[in-house]
Amino acid sequence: MSAMAEAVVDLDAIAHNARTFVERTGSGVMAIVKANGFGHGATQAARAALAGGASWLGVSSPAEALALRADGVTAPILIWLYPPGETFEKLLLAGIDVSVASVEALDAVAEAARATLHVANVHLKLDTGMSRGGALVDDWPRVFERAAELHRVGAVHVRGIWSHLAGAEEPGLNGLAEQLVSFDQARAQAAQVGLDPEIVHVANSAAALRVPHSRFDLQRIGIGLYGVEPVPGATHGLRPAMTVRAQVLLTKRVPAGTGVGYGLDYVTGKETTLALVPLGFADGVPRQAAGVAEFLINGERRPVAGRVAMDQVVLDVGDLPVHAGDVAVMFGPGDHGEPTVHDWARWAGTNTNDILTGIGARVPRRYESQHGSEQ
Ligand SMILES: *Cc1c(COP(=O)(O)O)cnc(C)c1O
Secondary structure, three states: OOOOEEEEEEHHHHHHHHHHHHHHHOOEEEEEOHHHHHOOOHHHHHHHHHHOOOOEEEEOOHHHHHHHHHOOOOOOEEEOOOOOOOOOHHHHHOOOEEEEOOHHHHHHHHHHHHHHOOOOEEEEEEOOOOOOOOEOHHHHHHHHHHHHHHHHOOOOEEEEEEOOOOOOOOOOOOOHHHHHHHHHHHHHHHHHOOOOOOEEEOOOHHHHHHOHHHOOOEEEEOHHHHOOOOOOOOOOOOOOOEEEEEEOOEEEEEOOOOEEOHHHOEEOOOOEEEEEEOOOHHHOOOHHHOOOOEEEEOOEEEEEEOOOOOOOEEEEEEOOOOOOOOEEEEEOOOOOOOOOHHHHHHHHOOOHHHHHHHOOOOOOEEEEOOOOOEO
C-alpha cells in the first residue's frame, strides 16, 4: 500500500449486497447512503447499489441529496430530515422526494411546487411507536385529509407512505408486531380519505431479513448494504465492503516494565516489540476499545497497547517479526483473521453503524472493483 492509512472499499461487495436483498426478499431496495454512505462514500456506494439492483436512494438531509444530484446521480432519492422553515424549492428542482409528517410541511411543499412548477412527490411518514420522526397517531386524520386534498388538486403527489421500526435488530423484535399493526391502521385511514400511495415502505436491513411481512414495496437498506450482518449471529451471505488498514511507521524493542502511551497505564510484561500504527480516535479507532482491541498484523492478532491517541495507536506485537511498512488491519471482512466491524462494536460498547460512520474523513477511501481499482 502507498498511503499511510486507507479505507479500501469493495464496490462489488456493495453491489452483491444490494442484489442479495433484492433476490432474498423479492421487493425493491432503497439504498441508504446517508452519512457519506455509512463512511464508504455516498456517490460511490449509491452507484454500486444501483448496479446491484437497488432502485431508490435514501439520505437524511437536503445537502446529502443535492450532493448526489451534483455528482450526476439520477435515481429517485428520498430525504426525511430538514430544518423548520425549509422551502423545498431546491429539492423539487432537483427531483428529490420529501418525507412529510405534518400539515405545515405539506403546505410548504405544495407552495414550493407552485413556485417552481415542479412535481412535489411526498412520502407520508408515520410514527407507529418509535417516537422519533413521523406524525403521531392523533395527527394522522389531519395529515391524511390535507394530503388527500392537495393530492386531489395536483398540488402534491402522495407517492409513498412509510414508517420506521424501533426493534428489528433486537433479539425480541421489541414492539415490532405492534408497530406493524399500527402501520396497517394508518394505511386503512389513508385509504378512507382516498389516498393510495404506490410505494409502501417500513423495513430496514434487519426487518427485511427477519420479518417478511414488513417488506411491502421497498426496503430501506443501510447497514446490510455495506455487508455487515444486521442481526448478530445470523448470516445471509452479505460481504463486508470496507477494510481499514495502515502501514506500521516504526517498531521498537523494549524491555519488561516499559510504560506505553498517555498515562503509561499499559506496562509491558516482558521484553517485546511495539509497533506504531497511524490510526487514532480522529480516524475512528474508538478510545473505549483500548484494553480489548486488536489489529491483524502479519497474520496474527495483536493488542492495542495503552490508550488510543488522536492520530495513532501502539500495538504490542510480542516476538512477531514486524517492520516499518508492514500492514496492520483494523477491520475487514474477517476472511484472513482480521477483526470485523462487529468485533470493534463489541470492544467499544457500541453498534456497527457507529464504527463505520466513525471512520474519519482523514482516512483516504480507495475504491476497488472487478473493473479495476480507482483512486
Ligand atoms: C438509517 C435508516 C435506515 C437504514 O437502516 P439499517 O438498519 O441500517 O438498514 C432505514 N430507514 C431510515 C429512516 C433510516 O434513518
